[in-house]
Amino acid sequence: MAVPDAASESALTARLNYLLRRARTIKRSTSIDPPLQVTALVSDNEPVLERIDPDKEIHMLAIESAAKHVFYANLGSTRIDDPSFVTIWNLLDILQYCGDRDLCSQQLVLLLVEELLDSLSIAACRTAFRFLESRREAIIATRSQNKDLVILRLCNELLRRLSRAEDPVFCGRVYIFLFQSFPLGDKSSVNLRGNFHVENVTTFEDYLKTSSPEGDEMQVEASRPEEIVKEESKSEEKEAKPTKSDKATKGTPPTLDFDTLYPVFWSLQHSFSNPPRLFHEENFKQFQRGLEETLAKFKEVPKVIQSGDSARRAGGHPRSDDNHDEYASAFNPKYLTSRDLFKLELSDLAFQRHILVQALILIDFLLTLTEKSKKKAYYQNAQKAMQYGFTLSEDDTAWALGIKNSIANYLQDGPDGKFYYRMVDTVLSRDKNWVRWKMENCQPFTRDRVPAKDFLESKSGAQRAVASKKTTKPATLPPTLQFLSNTEAEKGLSQLRQPDRFTQPSAESYAKQVRMSELDLDIADAEEEKRQLEEKKTSNTWRGLRLASKDRLSSFDRLEHGKGLERLFQPVTSSIEATGDDNAPTAPEDRDCVPQEEH
Template sequence: MAERLRVLLQRARTVKQSTSLEPPLPVSELVTNTDHILGSVVGDKEVHMNAIETAARNVFYSTLASCPIGDPSFVDIWNLLDILQYCGDRDLCPAQLVLLLIEELFDSQPISGCRIVFTYLESRREAIIANPSTNKDLVILRFSNELLRRLSRAEDPVFCGRVYIFMFQSFPLGDKSSVNLRGNFHVENVTTFEDYLKSTGSGEEGTEMETDIPEDVTNTRGPEVTVVQPDEPEHASPTMDIDSLYPVFWSLQHCFSNPPRLFEEKNFREFQKGLEATLAKFKEVPKVIQSGESERKSGAKAGAADDDDDVASTFNPKYLTSRDLFKLELSDLAFQRHILVQALILIDFLLTLTEKAKKQPYYQNAQRAMLYAFTLRQEDTEWALGIKNSIANYLQDGPDGNYYYRMVDTVLSRDKNWVRWKMDNCYPITRDRIPTKEYLGAMSGTETELRKKDVKIPGPNQSFKFLSESEEGKGVAKLKQAKRCAAPSIDSYAKKIQMGELDLEMVSSEEEKRQLEERKTSNTWRGLRMASKHRLSSLDRLEQGKGLEKLLQPVTSMEVAGEDTGPTAPEGRDSVPQERHQSVEEQRPDQRSQVTANDAAD
């Protein structure tokens, strides 16, 4: 069998003239009889499979030892893998054999060689996962995790992303392979800071940590920066000085890596004070914006594609806890945003432990490891909601703040759905296809029912007695109510949407759920129509499917600047009466004619 594989590799050089990994080898052109492409042995199927695997490994090792990965003759390895993939799909050799050899290939290469091997893996991904099996999944998980352990997120962030994307594309959406069934936290990820300052804050001696952040503040190449001075409020409360804040700030990382620490009253109060002091300091210091951020974004908008080395050289997810760098880090806008996103993740975790959240059905059905005896008190819940709102407002301020916060909020919202799915024992996501016969029968039945409906058209002698009813709230009296002549406020629509969302959590039937969703959509549309007249600059805050609460938040400095640059109203028309902003449908007939006449005069 080994000799037969070598003969096939010689023929492959003639069929495939290229020495690169692309295009794939057309294996079907090598032999005419695919049933015995690798030969046969005396014995059962297991003996046959073991013989093929042994022969393939002998050829693989001998070829690998004779040529480096950058040599043109290394094409024999790619051709051998293509042949084994072809045979595995036809049950002529073990289906996972090609993945086992790729795993061996990863182990034999440095990181630069692993990039080339992974490029081959990406180019053959569809063929490899076309016939899924448990044996294949286990090998993919094993070598992907091993590769991620070898890679540095600081040195190879793009390569790490390629590995994650390959795993996401190789496994179905509802696969449980990545579920943390025991609910463990990354408690090994602890932080340490300089000993002579630990007396002023909390810390743990003898521990080390690599905290994920960009290295822009320590870039020795000296990139150009933009400094933005913060707005100074008239009555600003004093904030901590740098030396006092240093241990308090880095102590937050203990809670970020191990949230159950906050179940203790002392730790929770320290976290409160530390997060509030950190946010206040962020607002106080001048912002330093690295030039690389704007350049990368402008390049992305223009459709430019940076290579891995360029991107990796401008981004490094590692923070240093040196005291000398602390002042510089506090002023870095990217540093601030990263820390605040960590805080948002932790606050969302705390909000899942409120008394109301624990009454949800999915929490009742959660695994025992995900059930915590701790319940967040009402006053702590109000604090968490308040600090979350403050962080959201701060993230929206600054360059591209609205875009950045929208991206973060979208990711965190989707993550909540995944957490709920995991807590609910990972119920199946996929649904079986509806049989064609059943689908056609449903369509036919619907058409039959619609034909039975008789449309009744009211006759000319319809009674209008209801208009003569004089009771309050009926007839003409109902049309004369004062509330019909005033436009509703945005706040009223926002409250209706909030009440509707609470009702949606307690629905008992699909029909009731559909009615509530339609009512929510109607109130959202009406609120947006009203906001377009009074809060047009705030519409960028909203997202599809969310409420109108963000419209009620104070206008940020960026929005004020945007409004100031808009067209100036003509002299004498700076103040427009409230009635002029009401839609024609929401005004009484006498008001409608008056407004129309005023518009014509203008």
């Protein structure tokens, strides 16, 4: 292994100290943000760190040794809340700049951040972690396997130190940083072998409680929330008065009491943490009974609603400042399995939802082991670790579908029940896609960028394919234009210039055509011919009426249905008729067409 020269290391240490002194004059702020502008430390032609040794490996080791020397010297003499601690942030910015330009190893800045987090308390780590969050884009701009391993290691070590009960927000920041630092299809956080968290053991008193002193009951009664006492008093009043629902449910078996249900309920956690244990018939029967009894007890006990849910149910809206406390109060990192608290826990709606969501996850796992699901192509091609020899029977499948539907209906009750179940159902549906992707050995779903040469060739080929082609003159005219080739008396376009094509027909001409159609109808024998003549007569009648309405609208009352249009054009027989007097005598029929003299 190459060893850097001591003189080279001393020269690089002096160079880093010089750059840090200049950084204090450029960046006046003592906080993490804004980042140091490293280009302002040197002139245009001056390198940040000169290459002292021609061997690249020796040069990298010398820079790493010099950087650690400066880092530990400043870390041991300052505290993170001191203004002078900005020297550490400036040093990390300089090393990040050098790592991006291959002047030092890319993971050097992450190694120093890992050392920094290990040397600080949890409270100080919250401040130091902001450096990674603010420089995340610059850190992940250039990816390498060594850098990814350091990111995973330092985040996992930090998560081991944190308590999910006391530091849930900080844990969330670390997880978000991990999710944003790695691509979506990265396998680093995938459980490829499908191992279950069997180390998560829930301990409880697995024996039945024989007796309960009266004093203990009074003590538990006094310690219960006021909401439970009110709900139970209401339920006792209802029990005192039999109702129709009591008569309807008289045949249903009673639920287990709290002492009997206690070991049955907490034994469900064994199956939740290790689902393959249900492959044994005895364990599966116990799980069926436990889940059914638990759901029945949830429906029976009075509900305690969280403060935020109570406000929404009453029509109010909790303040935005209280949202954090509202969600934190519903967070259970580890269940309390004390027998004295069991009755109170079962009445908590948030606790009930946590248990039932666990049951939905396990039931979805069991439904992937049915005979129908195992015949799917992605299951046949799955890795061996994800294929199980157990197959869920038809009766057990029917039970699983039924209890899943019952849980879904129960989760939709209560405040925001519809929204809560929709959120849970969406998460579980998307998780099925991730399970399928994992069973298919995590095939990449991102494609490499198409080379520029291939893109240009495809583009030019598409342009040639859709290019307009020259139209060739047809050898003969289409049938619709055959009249243009007429060489008889009138040729070509002269037919289009006929005066009758531009003259509007008169109403009298349509009246004549109607009269001709009536004559043809009298001598027609075939039904098809009569139908065509009737259509022709109707069409001409309508056309004649439309034209006559412009100047003979006052004569429309003289028409008779089915008698043609001739009466529209007959002259008025008398002046009295012309005035429209209904009481005046009419002229004889044989003189209708004879005009009368005017007096």
